[in-house]
Amino acid sequence: MKGQEWYQADDVAEEYDDKRFSKGGQLIDRREKQAVLEAIMPVEDRTILEIACGTGRFTVMLAEQGADVVGLDISAAMLHQGRAKAQRAELAGTLEFLRGDAGRLPFPDDHFDTVIAMRFFHLADDPEAFLREMRRVASEQVVFDTFNRFSSRSIYNWALPMGSRLYSKGEVSTLLAKTNLTLVDVEDDFLLPYGLYRAIPNGLASSLRSIDSALGGHPITDHAASVSYWNTRLR
Template identity: 85%
Template sequence: MKGQEWYQADDVAEEYDDKRFSRGGRLIDRREKEAVLEAIMPVEDRKILEIACGTGRFTVMLAQQGADVVGLDISAAMLQQGREKTKDAALEGTLEFLRGDAGRLPFPDDHFDTVIAMRFFHLADDPQAFLAEMRRVSRDQIVFDTFNRFSARSIYNWALPMGSRLYSKSEVAVLLAKTNLTLEDVEDDFIAPYGLYRSIPNELATPIRTLDELIGSLPVTDHLASVSYWNTRVR
């Protein structure tokens, strides 16, 4: 995995949410959570594993919605931030944070209804192996996102602390075929790069997002989207 040492640093974990999901980044956070909920609904009573759960943005949300969730991450510092979030959260389901390696998941086959991995595959050095392991422990559904090769992200990708693996639609289709997953739905979004939203106040980011959504709704711009949200089913 790219950038493991950087990712596991205490100061990175402490500042992670503020740097990425404050200011205009709130719009990114909202959209990503919408994408996850839309794919999984109804959430209540589902048994869910989140790979690379980080500070628990999705794990806490899903537990609040009534799911029984395990959040797995390699960073103890990130997991600690997630545990802090649960102190004041009203959880309808259950939530457990576990430190572990996404390449060797400590669960039996078909253990979860759904496995999700957000902000993960752009760091994967062997995406097929990781997806196959997720497929092994899921009996129904896998939801993940990818950053797209033909997008604005490719312009500044080299400057990111961990870099990114960028994907074409055809590459993801091959991964799904090799891991016996069937595509149920894919949504493309964010013509403007994430870095733009994070760098400006929410008040400025909101009209840009409105324009972004308008342009993104045109069929001819699908291939320019920065991110794709994939909803797949186990065969």
């Protein structure tokens, strides 16, 4: 995993949500959660694994919706933040946090209905092996996101501390074929980069988001979207 040492630092975990999902970043948080819920619905009573769960944004949300969720992450500091978040929430389902490696998942084949990985695919050293491992422990569905090569994110991607990877639609489609996953749906979003939203107040970000949404959603502009949300099923 790229940026592993940076990611596991205590100060990074403590500031992770505030730096990324405050101010205009709240719009990103809501959109990502919407994408996950739309892909998985109905959530209640499903068994779900989230890989690289971080501070538990998605794991807690899914448990609140009645799912039985396991959140796995390599960072003890991130898991500490997730457990604290879970303690403050009223959960309808169950939630367990485990420390582990996304490349060697400690679960048997077909163990979960759904496996998700958000904000991680761009850090995987071997994306095909990572996707195969997700598929191995899923019995029905694999959901993930990618940051796109032909987008505004490429402008500042070189400056990120973990050296993340951008993907074209064709590359991801090839990976799906190699791992025997069938594409159900892919949604493209955010013509403007995430970093811009996080840097400005929520009010201004909301205005930009309205313009962004109006311009997006078309075949031409979709190619310039920063992120894609992939919903796939096992063949």
